[in-house]
Amino acid sequence: MSIKIVPQEELSQNQATQVPALLFSNFDKLYLHRRERFAELAKKDHPLQTYFAFLANLAKVQQRALQDCTLQTFSSENIQSTYPLDCHHWQLGQDWLRIARYILQNIEAASEEMTTLLATLNASGDVVLLEKATALLKAPKAATQAGEALLLWAALSVYWRKMANAISHNAVKESGANLQHCPVCHSDPVASVVHIGQNQGLRYLHCALCETQWNVVRTQCTHCEQGGKINYYSLDSEFSAIRAETCGDCQHYLKIFYLEKDPNIDVMADDIATLWLDIEMANLGLENEGLNPYFFITETTDDI
Secondary structure: OEEEEEEEOOOHHHHHHHOEEEOOOOOOOHHHHHHHHHHHOOOOOOOHHHHHHHHHHHHHHHHHHHHOOOOOOOOOOOOOOOOOOOOOOOOOHHHHHHHHHHHHHOOOOOOHHHHHHHHHHHOOOOHHHHHHHHHHHHOOHOOHHHHHHHHHHHHHHHHHHHHHHOOOEEEOOOOOOOOOOOOOOOOEEEEEEEOOOHHHOOOEEEEEOOOOEEEEOOOOOOOOOOOOOEEEEEOOOOOOOOOEEEEOOOOOOEEEOOOOOOOOOOOOHHHOHHHHHHHHHOOOOOEEOOOOOOOOEEEEEEEE
């Protein structure tokens, strides 16, 4: 592992002034900004505008869950320095269930299929919900029911976001290798972001689960870590705010967002809004390294 969480007292003066290895999302504004972005997209002439309106409502409920649901059993004591909130080995319990029930009971259905799905999930016992969520964490790209995965992950994300807020936010970057997954929770990235302001020009990958961002050098494949065959594609121009960074070595790609071109971008929302770019990449035979939990690609997507 190349990025480790450390207590404040273990940071040397030199490490404290280096490029931030991790950026933690704004606890109070993350879902509020996402709601605004989805609502803005819903007003545009887009094939998914009805779905964007539903996702704006989901983000609103997630923000309320983030504020209203407390973690009664989580303790940051004895947290490991590498993958401290490792989703592949985490034992879900009552804290997550409270968040899941809250979201399931407060979200407004946008279709008859969603109404039926919500009724089924709300009627499910705790054991069933825990089993479904655990299976989703272990293999999110193998999800077979898009609507179910969307709702369960919405609760998982709030839960992991709350835990990430409770652990140390100090980290050291030991090397630039082995950074394909989130150093906090071990989940996949959605996309990468090139920042402005204090971190001008620095590239960070954005986690699909806890929404932490971690620093990875530019012009290096985020999947195989090679840099000799990197190319960039966009739907309009070479100066687009959203591009696909492709690797000719491993045949993978990941979208990259340039905040200097559009500071209002939300990684999750704008990733979905540019699905045509994904289609073009698929036509080139490239595989998407990213995971967007607001749009699970399954064989049955009519339940959302």
